[in-house]
Amino acid sequence: MRQWPGKGEDADSRPVDGAARVPGRLDLPVVAHEGPVAVLVVDVVAEQVLSGNDAARRLAPGLHLPAAVEDWSRAAGLEAAPGGLDGRDGTSLLRVAAGGPEPGQQTTALLHRVAAHAGEALWATGAPLHGAPPPLQTRSLLVLVPVDLPDAYGTRAGAGRDHGSVLSSGLALTLSDPTVEGDPLVWVSSTFTQLTGCTSSDAVGRDLLFWTGPDTDPHALARLRGDLVRTSRGAVPAEEPAADAIRETLLAHRRDGSAFYNHLTVLPVLDEDGGTAHRISLQSDVTAHVLARHERARERRDTDERLDAARQAQTAAEDADRSGRLLLTLSEALTATTTVAEVAATIADVVTVELGATGSGLLLADAARTRLDLVRSAAAPTPADGVWSRIGWGDDVPPAQAVRQRAAVFSGDGTASRAADPVTAAHVGPATVGASASLALISAGEVIGAVFLSWAEPRPFSSRHRAVLQALGRYTAQAVQRAVLAAERRSAAEVLQRSLLTRLPEPDHLELRSRYVPAAAGEHVGGDWYDAIVQRDGSTVLVIGDVTGHDMAAAAHMGQMRGLLRAFAYDRDEPPAQVVTRLDRALAGLGVDGLATLVLGRIEQVPADTAQAGAAGGRGLRRLRWTNAGHPPPLLLLADGSTQVLTSEAEMLIGLLPDAERSDHLVALPPGSTVLLYTDGLIEHRGRSLEDGIDDLRRVLSSCRDLSVEELLDRVVVDLVGDSPEDDCAILAVRAHPEDRPRPAEAAGRRVV
Numbered sequence: 001m002r003q004w005p006g007k008g009e010d011a012d013s014r015p016v017d018g019a020a021r022v023p024g025r026l027d028l029p030v031v032a033h034e035g036p037v038a039v040l041v042v043d044v045v046a047e048q049v050l051s052g053n054d055a056a057r058r059l060a061p062g063l064h065l066p067a068a069v070e071d072w073s074r075a076a077g078l079e080a081a082p083g084g085l086d087g088r089d090g091t092s093l094l095r096v097a098a099g100g101p102e103p104g105q106q107t108t109a110l111l112h113r114v115a116a117h118a119g120e121a122l123w124a125t126g127a128p129l130h131g132a133p134p135p136l137q138t139r140s141l142l143v144l145v146p147v148d149l150p151d152a153y154g155t156r157a158g159a160g161r162d163h164g165s166v167l168s169s170g171l172a173l174t175l176s177d178p179t180v181e182g183d184p185l186v187w188v189s190s191t192f193t194q195l196t197g198c199t200s201s202d203a204v205g206r207d208l209l210f211w212t213g214p215d216t217d218p219h220a221l222a223r224l225r226g227d228l229v230r231t232s233r234g235a236v237p238a239e240e241p242a243a244d245a246i247r248e249t250l251l252a253h254r255r256d257g258s259a260f261y262n263h264l265t266v267l268p269v270l271d272e273d274g275g276t277a278h279r280i281s282l283q284s285d286v287t288a289h290v291l292a293r294h295e296r297a298r299e300r301r302d303t304d305e306r307l308d309a310a311r312q313a314q315t316a317a318e319d320a321d322r323s324g325r326l327l328l329t330l331s332e333a334l335t336a337t338t339t340v341a342e343v344a345a346t347i348a349d350v351v352t353v354e355l356g357a358t359g360s361g362l363l364l365a366d367a368a369r370t371r372l373d374l375v376r377s378a379a380a381p382t383p384a385d386g387v388w389s390r391i392g393w394g395d396d397v398p399p400a401q402a403v404r405q406r407a408a409v410f411s412g413d414g415t416a417s418r419a420a421d422p423v424t425a426a427h428v429g430p431a432t433v434g435a436s437a438s439l440a441l442i443s444a445g446e447v448i449g450a451v452f453l454s455w456a457e458p459r460p461f462s463s464r465h466r467a468v469l470q471a472l473g474r475y476t477a478q479a480v481q482r483a484v485l486a487a488e489r490r491s492a493a494e495v496l497q498r499s500l501l502t503r504l505p506e507p508d509h510l511e512l513r514s515r516y517v518p519a520a521a522g523e524h525v526g527g528d529w530y531d532a533i534v535q536r537d538g539s540t541v542l543v544i545g546d547v548t549g550h551d552m553a554a555a556a557h558m559g560q561m562r563g564l565l566r567a568f569a570y571d572r573d574e575p576p577a578q579v580v581t582r583l584d585r586a587l588a589g590l591g592v593d594g595l596a597t598l599v600l601g602r603i604e605q606v607p608a609d610t611a612q613a614g615a616a617g618g619r620g621l622r623r624l625r626w627t628n629a630g631h632p633p634p635l636l637l638l639a640d641g642s643t644q645v646l647t648s649e650a651e652m653l654i655g656l657l658p659d660a661e662r663s664d665h666l667v668a669l670p671p672g673s674t675v676l677l678y679t680d681g682l683i684e685h686r687g688r689s690l691e692d693g694i695d696d697l698r699r700v701l702s703s704c705r706d707l708s709v710e711e712l713l714d715r716v717v718v719d720l721v722g723d724s725p726e727d728d729c730a731i732l733a734v735r736a737h738p739e740d741r742p743r744p745a746e747a748a749g750r751r752v753v
Helices: 054-059 069-075 093-098 151-155 159-170 190-196 218-230 287-319 323-335 340-355 398-405 414-420 422-428 463-500 552-571 576-590 607-615 690-702 709-720
Strands: 038-043 048-052 078-080 107-113 120-128 139-148 172-176 185-188 246-253 259-270 276-285 359-365 371-374 390-392 408-411 435-443 446-455 510-517 528-534 540-547 596-604 622-629 635-637 643-645 665-669 674-678 729-736
Touching: 038 054, 038 093, 038 259, 048 054, 048 069, 054 259, 069 093, 093 107, 093 120, 093 139, 139 172, 139 276, 172 190, 190 276, 218 246, 218 259, 259 287, 323 340, 323 463, 340 359, 340 446, 340 463, 359 463, 371 398, 390 398, 398 408, 398 435, 398 446, 408 463, 435 463, 446 463, 510 528, 510 709, 528 552, 528 729, 540 552, 540 674, 540 729, 552 576, 552 596, 576 596, 576 622, 596 674, 635 690, 643 690, 674 690, 674 709, 690 709, 709 729
Parallel strands: none
Antiparallel strands: 038 048, 038 139, 048 259, 078 107, 107 120, 120 139, 172 185, 172 276, 246 259, 259 276, 359 371, 359 446, 371 390, 408 435, 435 446, 510 729, 528 540, 540 596, 596 622, 622 665, 635 643, 635 674, 674 729
């Protein structure tokens, strides 16, 4: 916001917080009457400027009032901006003062200052005093607000029209008479009626602050009334200039009782003698800006409080012997722990390096809360006595006291530590305990254990140091709770996975081997499974499947599908497609949720094959008949190292359409060939498509033609899955050994987990 030469503006003339400045656009204030506002009283009939405030006099220095409007305009260096009032060039100050075509209608125009003031601009608002008492009814108020105008903007047509409606509609004006007791209103603009709902008949004759209420800030209101009294006629010595502007933002009330924040600027209109003849009040609804300012102030307070808390924490950390680095290091280190033994080792490492502790121990409470058991770790000493590794809940030692009191117990010197905890002192040696701290570990409101720390030298344990150690206890409790929950989830996942693994059958001259590789996350239970069944006629049924989802629900759905499919596959001598169709219908009829992909295959020998092979001295040619329900295709590895992808037309997943059409496919299994069935976790990884994964799998299989089935599966898992699998995967391999010789020793069946 510009300031005119002469009298500087005080802090109250700043724009309301949040008044944005947009490059290349006319930079208007959010509230029009913030800043050095000039006010003129113009006699439209006589075409004269009768009076003005001090800011107006600074605009046209050396010109005495009254003066012709055109003379004042020239003295102020004003000219109309292009596209001014009504879109016509050459808009004069007098035309702005005359107002619009409707009686009392306010008008606006953008005016440039020329010559020495080039680049400055004024936003002019004219308000005829229509309905005011004589002799004011022939006069008009001119309000001039400085704006920042970019150079390129002055050449734009329509500059005034772009922003005039915004300012004129938000600027309400009133005129009051300070020469009369109570400073009553003598005129209000139509925009004041729009702002407050009070018409001229409602407002004229009343106190100019009649719109305030009991919830208006009494201090701000008293300050405003005091300023008005001090600037009244006779209250200011003649040799002292009257105050140019009085500004205040107050909670106001409209005629209908609704409240809003009113930004008020009261300006004196001076007579020929320099006295205050009238007061003009400029008013705007700034509720949104006040609320935004309050919100920003609250955010600043919150930020200041957070910064202050951070500074206090930093100071406490520095005063507590590198405790800040301890908490940071401990937090980062504990995040990587997955077992309570790792938590204990991490605490020992961190407190030794960062706090200079000579000993530490993590003790966990048993379920009945009768004792504390020491967690074994590589960093903790292995005790020769039982009392060190197990402490009774009621023992009179600091760790037990800490858990009973649900608090920390500090001993600052060796004598106090040895007296308070003779068991520990006896174990680690009296000379090594100079100070100790026992911290209760609390998670979800329950005491889950304690941490014991000891130092060889006495230490004071200031309040800040104690706070840091208590934070260490909280971090440790969170890490212990995470480790315990992870162990429980791992246990549940392991039990579930093992229960769903099939003990593979041992069909004659067929070698079946499998692998199940869980995802790297221990609790990441999947819906992948494999299965194998020998039917009554000797045919071997193979299954590989994947239920959507990676949680306990997916594993439960998988168990239901697996059980139904085993029963259907064994119950009847049917082609694979019919077995899968029966499964799909049963799932729909039984209301079993879940979707799945699977491949169901059957290794069979038909009588013609057997007869043909018998004539040649063999046992018969094996064939694989399979159906695929949206699953990755099986692969066939031949004895010469070549591979074949057993592709088929894409068919519907299980669980979508019970009567979906399904088809069977047939391929010969020469002696020495190997069929590999797998789930997508084997071939689909981040950055690798299914097609690329299948190509990689074929390459690995080709390199394994001389390996046993066990070795082949190990190579596949190492090369394609690695140490940190992103998803679980199931693999089922079947090798067809020649039937004209004894069954190989490596084909002896064993359970693979």
